[in-house]
Amino acid sequence: MASSPSTSSGPGPLPPPAGRAGPRPNTAFRKLRGHRSAGEFAAAIRRAAREIGEHVSCDARYVGRVEAGEIRCPNYAYERVFLHMFPGCTLADLGFAPREVVRGRAARREARPTGPQDRPAAAGPAWADATETPASRPHPARAHLTETHPTETHPTDTHDSDEESDVLRRAFMTGGPTAMAAFLGLGPGRTEEAWAAPPSASARAGESEAGAVEEAVRQIRVLDDQHGADALYQRAGAVLRGAYRMLDMGVRRRSVADRMHAGAGELAISVGWLAHDSGRFAEAHSHYAEALATSRLSDDAALEAHAFCNTAFLARDAGRPREAVRAAQAGQSAAARVGSARLSALLALREAGGRSGLGDRAGCQEALGRAQTLFARGPSDADPEWMSFFGEAELAGLEAQCWAALGEFGRAAACARRAVALQRPHFVRNTALFTAELAGDLAADGAVEEAAAQGARALDLMATVHSSRIHAMLRRTARRLLPFRREPRVAAFLARAAR
Structure with missing residues (x-):
């Protein structure tokens, strides 16, 4: 027989604060339960979790709270289980709100009372963060936990929200790099030893944990080079939260603390880049600012230069070119302390x-000339590890983007063609990026058949690359080619691009 949405015998949900509407019931999720009781449905959820190797402590109370709208978005473990139970459905189909809405700044401001002490600071460009002093900032670890902790949104929801946190903590505390690679889906599989040991409240991060953070950064970069950002962003964000929790628990030695801060900052930039490449500009801005704060706290010039470098790139893509120039100039000041000509280039x-x-x-020409002069000095021991992607192909590709922005599409296409030819094979994502750039430049320059051919080649590469940014470039190319759709090669490209 059908039951009420919640069968919990515990106290009901707290009333909403004055002036705010209460949670909206999740009717879509309630329909999926059908005639089963909340307890029966919870048992089905637990069985589904076991089928895919997950563990969730689901009970009738949890089901009732979802149906009542108290849990607006499930944590990652529940998300995987629900999508396994209902193939073809998205979280929105199941009645949940987007994670970025639930966990974003707007949601947090709505959820807390407003008073003089909580009034948000005026928004400003990312490069302006450089004028703040370390003392004026919250600790990056605590700031990040406040901003993006992976929990459902009700303040009493502690039973399920820490499941993934515990997994991360066990991975850092007992598994080291192997466990972190497994968590990212990169290793041979989760080992029982890595995941089974409970975290110790008195534990402090040491060499193993610092190595795990550094390895996670490397693994994320390798995956991004091969596959792009879209499929990786959420899981990489969970690793970032784990890194900052380790910092928040304390570090045994100063040398380890320096490594942990540098690693967490680089991880924040990597996750920010994944957000950037998948079109989540506001989230990317937040991660880059967090990395910048971490660099200031640890007086790490290389990390500071990296944070400004990505902030400048984001500002350009977001249509804020003046901010891009100022962030790049601030980054060059930081890079002067690093001694890497390639970084300055x-x-x-x-x-x-x-x-x-x-x-x-x-x-633009003056800055391009400076970049080419600096690049010609060659690599050095001072070059940061993350700059492995920066070779002649990247130099040519970024120059192509500059000429395209200035409307010189023939010159841009020549640079983009060189970028594609010079790109190393394992940088699959960048090959797709510069091929899409070449297609767009050719289309704008009137070489429509070759543009369609290059666009088709980019689509071939996108079979294994998931990047919203590259997809957007190909859509722009398709719009430019629409007037020539009667050309057979153009028509074939447009048909594929529309899928």
Whole structure:
């Protein structure tokens, strides 16, 4: 027989604060339960979890709280179980709100009372964070936990929200790099030893945990090079939260603390880049700002330069070229302390990208010339590890973007063609990126058949690459080619691009 939405004998949900509407019932989820009781449905959820190797402590109370709308978005473990139970459905189909809405700044401001002490600071460009002093910032670990802790949103929801946190904590505390690779889906599989040991409240991060963070950064970069950001972003974000929890628990030695701060900062930039490449600009901005704060607390010039480098790139893509120039200039000041000509060259290219967005042709050419001069000095021991992607292909590809922004599409296409030819095979994502750039430049320059051919090649590469940014570039190319849709090769490309 059908039961009420919640069969819990415990106290009902707390009333909403004055002036705020209560939670909206999740009728879609209630329909999926059908005639089963909440307890029977909870048992079915637990069975489904076991089928895919997950563990969730689901009971009738949890089901009731979902149906009552108190849990607006499930944690990652429950998400995997629900999508396994109902193939073809999305979280929205199941009645849940998008995770970025539930966990974003707007949701947090709505959820807390407003008073003089909580009034949000005026928003400003990312580069302006450089003017703040370390003392004026919250600890990045605590700030991040406040912003993006992976829990459902009701304040009493502690039973299920810490499941993934415990997994992460066990991975860092007992598994090291192997366990972190397994959590990312990169290793041979989860080992019982890595996941079974409960975390110790008195534990402190040591060499193993620092190594786990550093390995996670490397693994994320390798996966991004091969497959793009879309499929990786959520899980990489969970690893980032685990890294900051380790910092928050304390570190045994200063040398380890330096490694943990550097690793967590690089991890924040990597996750920010995944957000950037998958079109989540606000989340990317938050992660880059967090990395910048971490660099200031640890006086890490290389991390600071990296954070400004990515902030400049994000500002350019978000249509804020003046901010891109200023962030790139701030990054060049930090890079001067690092001593890497290649790092300074990349930051000069970021400045060129911003100047091209401003229509400043002379300033763009000057920055491009500086970048080429610095690049020609060659690699050095001071080059950061993350710059492995930055070779002649990247130099040519970023130059292509500058000329395209200035409307010189023939020159842009020549640079993009060189970028594709020079790209190393294992950088599959960048090959797809520069092929899409070439297609767009050719289309804008009137070479429509070759543009369609290059667009088709980019689509072939996108079979294994998941990047919202590259998809957006190909959609722009398709729009440019629409007037020529009677050409057979163009028609074939447009048909594939529309799928």
